[in-house]
Amino acid sequence: MNLTRFFAVFKARNIEFFRDKSSLAWNLFFPVLLLVGFSIIFSGDTKPEYKIGLYNNQKVIVSEHQMEFEQLRFVEFIHYDNLEQAKQKLARHSLDLLIDFNHRQYWVNDESPKSYLIEKIFLSQQTGLERLQNNGKAIRYVDWVLPGILAMNMMFSSLFGVGYAIVRYRKNSVLKRLKATPLSAFEFVSAQLMSRLFIVMFMSTVVYTGCNLFFDFYMLGSYFDLFIIGCLGAICLISLGLLVASRSKSEELIGGLLNLSAWPMMLLSGVWFSLEGSPEALQYFSNFMPLTHLVSGARAIITEGASLSDISFHLTALAIMSSIFLGLGSYLFSWNTKR
Amino acid sequence: MAIAISVKSLCKRYNDIWAVNNISFDVQKGHCFGLLGPNGAGKTTTIEIMEGIISASSGEILYQGHQVDHQISQQIGIQFQHTALQDFLTVKETLDLFSSFYQTTVEHEKLIDMCDLSSFLTRDNRLLSGGQRQRLLLALALINDPKIIFLDEPTTGLDPHARRNFWLLIQNIKAEKKTIVLTTHYMDEAEQLCDDIVIMDQGKIITAGTPEALLVENFNEVFIYLPKVQVPDVHIKYYQWKVRAERVEIISTNVEQTLSLLINLGIPLQGLQVKSANLDDLFLKLTGHTLLGS
Numbered sequence: 001m002n003l004t005r006f007f008a009v010f011k012a013r014n015i016e017f018f019r020d021k022s023s024l025a026w027n028l029f030f031p032v033l034l035l036v037g038f039s040i041i042f043s044g045d046t047k048p049e050y051k052i053g054l055y056n057n058q059k060v061i062v063s064e065h066q067m068e069f070e071q072l073r074f075v076e077f078i079h080y081d082n083l084e085q086a087k088q089k090l091a092r093h094s095l096d097l098l099i100d101f102n103h104r105q106y107w108v109n110d111e112s113p114k115s116y117l118i119e120k121i122f123l124s125q126q127t128g129l130e131r132l133q134n135n136g137k138a139i140r141y142v143d144w145v146l147p148g149i150l151a152m153n154m155m156f157s158s159l160f161g162v163g164y165a166i167v168r169y170r171k172n173s174v175l176k177r178l179k180a181t182p183l184s185a186f187e188f189v190s191a192q193l194m195s196r197l198f199i200v201m202f203m204s205t206v207v208y209t210g211c212n213l214f215f216d217f218y219m220l221g222s223y224f225d226l227f228i229i230g231c232l233g234a235i236c237l238i239s240l241g242l243l244v245a246s247r248s249k250s251e252e253l254i255g256g257l258l259n260l261s262a263w264p265m266m267l268l269s270g271v272w273f274s275l276e277g278s279p280e281a282l283q284y285f286s287n288f289m290p291l292t293h294l295v296s297g298a299r300a301i302i303t304e305g306a307s308l309s310d311i312s313f314h315l316t317a318l319a320i321m322s323s324i325f326l327g328l329g330s331y332l333f334s335w336n337t338k339r
Numbered sequence: 340m341a342i343a344i345s346v347k348s349l350c351k352r353y354n355d356i357w358a359v360n361n362i363s364f365d366v367q368k369g370h371c372f373g374l375l376g377p378n379g380a381g382k383t384t385t386i387e388i389m390e391g392i393i394s395a396s397s398g399e400i401l402y403q404g405h406q407v408d409h410q411i412s413q414q415i416g417i418q419f420q421h422t423a424l425q426d427f428l429t430v431k432e433t434l435d436l437f438s439s440f441y442q443t444t445v446e447h448e449k450l451i452d453m454c455d456l457s458s459f460l461t462r463d464n465r466l467l468s469g470g471q472r473q474r475l476l477l478a479l480a481l482i483n484d485p486k487i488i489f490l491d492e493p494t495t496g497l498d499p500h501a502r503r504n505f506w507l508l509i510q511n512i513k514a515e516k517k518t519i520v521l522t523t524h525y526m527d528e529a530e531q532l533c534d535d536i537v538i539m540d541q542g543k544i545i546t547a548g549t550p551e552a553l554l555v556e557n558f559n560e561v562f563i564y565l566p567k568v569q570v571p572d573v574h575i576k577y578y579q580w581k582v583r584a585e586r587v588e589i590i591s592t593n594v595e596q597t598l599s600l601l602i603n604l605g606i607p608l609q610g611l612q613v614k615s616a617n618l619d620d621l622f623l624k625l626t627g628h629t630l631l632g633s
Contacts, residue, residue, distance in 0.1 A: 008439035012425050012432070019427035172423035177479075180392060180417040181440040182409070336393070 001190070005183050009191035010198075017161075017199050027199075031153040031207045035215070038145050049074045050118045053086045053098040066101055069125050075118070090115075091136025092218075092303065097122060098134070105130040139303055143218035146211075147298035148271035150204050154230070155237050155265060155291050157200050159258050162192060162241035167254040170335070179335040189330050193238050200234045201227075220305030226298060228308060232318045233294030239325035240290060246332040265291035270299075293317045342403070343368040343487055343518040344389060349398035351384050351542075358384040360542040361398070366535075371509070371519040373533030373550075375526070375618065377628075381542040382522040383420055386491050389520065390417050402487075413442060416485035418476045420492045420522075424464045430475055431460045434482065441483035454478040454508060470501030477508060487518045494528060506531055526618035538622060545625050550618060557624060558616035563589040563597055566610045574604055 018024060054070075054077055070077050078095070080086035089095040090107055096114040098107040099122070106122070106129050109115040169175045178188060211217070219226075244261060248254040268275075268282065269291035275283050286292045297314035300306035308315065344366040351359040359381045366372040374382040387393045389400050391407050400407045402414075424433050431447075434456075438444045451457050454474045459467060467475060473493055480488055490509070494502040502525075509532055513519060523529055529536055530550050537547045546553060570580070570587045581588045591597040594613060601608060622628075 004439050008436050012428060012436045015432065016425055016427045169425075173419060173421055174423050174425060176392065177417075177419060177422045177424070180390060180412060180419070181437065182412045182442075183440050 001187060002182075002184075006187050006191050006194075009183065009188060010195045013165075013192060013195035014198065017195070027153070027157055027203050028207060030156075031149055032211060034149050034153075035142060035146065035211050038142055038149070049076050050096045050114055051076045051078060051094065052118065052122075053077075053089060053095040054079050055083050055086055055098060055100040056081075056102060063101070065126065069122075072121070087134045088304070090134045092139040093136070094139070099129070101129075104128065105132055107132045107134045109133070109135050111135050139218050142215055144299070144303060145272065146208075146215075146217055147302055148269075148295050150208060150230075151233060151269075151291055151294045151298060152266055152271050153207070154200050154204055154234050154294070155262060157203065158196060158234055158237035159241040159244070159262055161199065162196050162238050163245040163248075163254050163258045164251065166192065166242070166245040167248050167251055170249060171251065175335045185333050185335065186330060189242060189326075189333055193235065193242065193326070196238045196241075197231065197234050200238070201231060204230060217302070219302055221301035221307070225306075225308050225311075226301050229294065229297040229301065229311065229315065229318075232315060232322070233290060233297070236290040236294070236318045236322040236325065239322050239329060243325045243329035243332070246329045247334050265289045268292075270295050287317070290318060290321050293321075341368040342366070343370075344520070345401040345404075346385070346389065347399050347401070349385065349388060349400070350396045351381075351388060351393070352396045357542045359388070359395075362537075362539070362542075362544050363398075364537050364544065364547060366518060366520060368518055369516040370534040371513050371521060371532050373529040373536040374520070374522040374539060375524070375529050375533075375536050375622075376522075376539035377524055377622075379541075380539040382524075382539055383491055384542075385539070386489055386520060386522050390415065390489050392417075413483060414486050416480035416483060416488040418473075418480040418488075418490045418493055420495065422476065424475075426465060428464055429461050430456055430464055430467070433464050433475065434478065437479045437482050443484055444482055445484045450478050450481060453481070453511065455504075468501075469497050470504065473497060473501070473505060474508065477505075481512070485517070487520065488512065490519060490521045492522055492524070494523070494525065502528070526622075529618055536618070538618070538625070540622075540626050546621070553621055554616055554618070557621050560590045560592045560616070561594060562614045562616070562620075563591055563594070564612040564614070565589070565601075565606065565608075569607050569609070571606075574606070 052075055056079060080089075080098075083100070086095065086098050087107060090098045090109050093109065093112050093114075096109075096112060096118045100106065106119075108119050108131065110133055166175075169178075175188075208217075240261060241258070244257045245254055248257065268286045269289050270286070271291070275286055275292075293314035297306075297311040297318075300311050300314075304310075342365045346365070347363050349359055349362050350357065362381075362385065374385060376382050384393070388395045389407075391409070391411055402411060425436070428436065434447055434450070438447070451460065454477055456471075456474060456478060459471055464472070464475060477490075477493065480490070493509075494505050497505065506528065509519065509521070513532070519532075521529075521532060533550060535548065536550055536553070538545050548556070564586045567582055567585050567587050574580070575582065575587060578589075589597060598608075601611075
């Protein structure tokens with residue numbers, strides 16, 4: 001590996017991207033447009049009911065008062081065996097109140113207006129319970145969907161940015177001209193990978209930072225961890241793009257192949273909705289998609305405060321897939337348009 | 340004279356078609372060697388095998404007696420017939436990019452002067468004219484100070500002025516004693532630039548030698564042309580002269596005798612042209628069709 005040659009190709013590709021104003025604008029504009037759209041669509045709370053969590057890890061006889069309380073209309077009661085999980089839901093405004101009748105205590109989230117109101121209703125019917133707080137900022141749909149949109153944008157930028165560029169280079173003989181120089185296929189492919197990684201991470205950081213000024217995104221975990229899963233996810237998706245483009249000669253064919261790779265991921269990787277509750281076969285299938293691991297890992301860091309060790313399964317899956325895609329892509333890579 | 344490149348029994352087959360069919364030749368060091376032939380003759384396939392871009396079906400290429408490998412790319416310069424450069428890069432950035440690929444490079448100033456690039460160094464390479472673009476591609480071929488330069492139809496698509504400017508550049512390179520392998524289907528280009536030529540047709544070599552020697556060997560006559568309207572049909576039939584594009588072609592081994600005959604026959608001599616044979620005539624004589632017309 002000759003680093004001078006590597007950095008020359010890396011720099012040339014970056015220049016090409018940043019001088020292509022229309023492409024640059026679209027890469028910045030598209031994710032912002034999606035985020036704004038979703039924040040508007042889901043800004044109104046269309047669900048009239050309140051949610052109360054009931055913690056009961058022991059089988060106890062339910063009192064008459066409690067049974068009467070559970071008959072309240074427009075209130076959804078959700079039973080929890082895991083107190084920590086329930087408290088986390090309350091802190092994220094997924095619950096409005098959490099009650100433990102066994103130990104005569106309840107929790108409210110003082111930052112939630114709904115929690116305030118449902119507490120008033122609760123206290124009108126129940127007395128003598130100890131009041132505890134579990135405060136936290138609400139997770140809006142825009143917070144939940146943010147990792148998905150960023151990851152989806154990274155996916156399109158990685159797959160199409162690399163795939164189309166390489167096929168275009170191959171078709172108009174840029175690759176043939178480079179083959180006539182001492183530049184090796186490995187140097188070329190790795191420079192393309194690193195250039196696209198730089199572009200994807202730069203653009204994602206700009207989009208996240210810019211949107212954060214307006215949306216004040218929820219962030220429980222570490223930005224460093226988010227950066228790591230972002231990098232690994234991008235490497236995996238770029239490697240997939242390199243593999244798909246390794247031998248393709250026509251832009252029509254590569255368009256079809258890239259769409260074939262991108263659309264199942266976009267629909268089945270949990271970008272727009274959670275896969276919890278979906279058929280087991282579908283959940284199993286989604287594990288073979290890089291986007292699933294990128295979205296799940298990033299979402300766990302952002303909304304649950306997960307650490308890198310907590311998402312080690314996703315990191316490992318991405319690392320394995322990256323190695324396979326990159327290895328195969330380099331092995332199958334062809335410079336020529338024909339012959 | 341030392342041999343720079345030896346091509347031995349080279350064949351290249353695409354499915355059922357032999358693009359190159361058992362050809363052999365040597366390229367002398369410091370010479371400009373021309374591969375001449377019409378489109379589809381196998382010139383580009385031959386030169387790309389010599390460059391190591393595509394592989395041969397059989398046969399071998401020796402560089403100063405050694406087999407070709409990837410290291411050869413440090414020592415050769417290539418200008419392809421069709422090539423594109425990376426979008427959005429300026430001429431200077433393109434030169435910088437290609438410089439980084441080689442261990443040895445020519446000073447940019449020298450290259451810029453030689454290929455006359457100074458007036459458009461900061462221009463996006465997509466905005467260059469045909470002639471400017473070919474000069475940039477030639478500069479890229481020369482950037483590693485190569486001993487051998489391959490030029491595949493470098494003047495195709497250029498206007499006559501740009502072609503002649505490009506010939507001057509190639510003559511300057513020749514003056515530096517570099518070995519040049521040139522493919523072209525322009526006979527005047529080959530006559531101007533090449534020390535040795537190989538003429539190919541349908542994947543085979545049909546003749547080889549210096550342009551002068553080949554013409555002397557194959558022609559001892561000149562061509563005399565007269566407008567057809569000036570020559571009565573009876574004379575055309577009697578002397579078996581040929582009519583080509585409203586002109587009567589008379590092949591003569593003795594110009595004075597032929598002119599005397601025309602005067603004696605009372606044929607006016609206005610518009611008379613005398614032309615010696617060129618490589619296109621040679622190709623026509625050997626194959627029955629022209630270089631450009633096929």
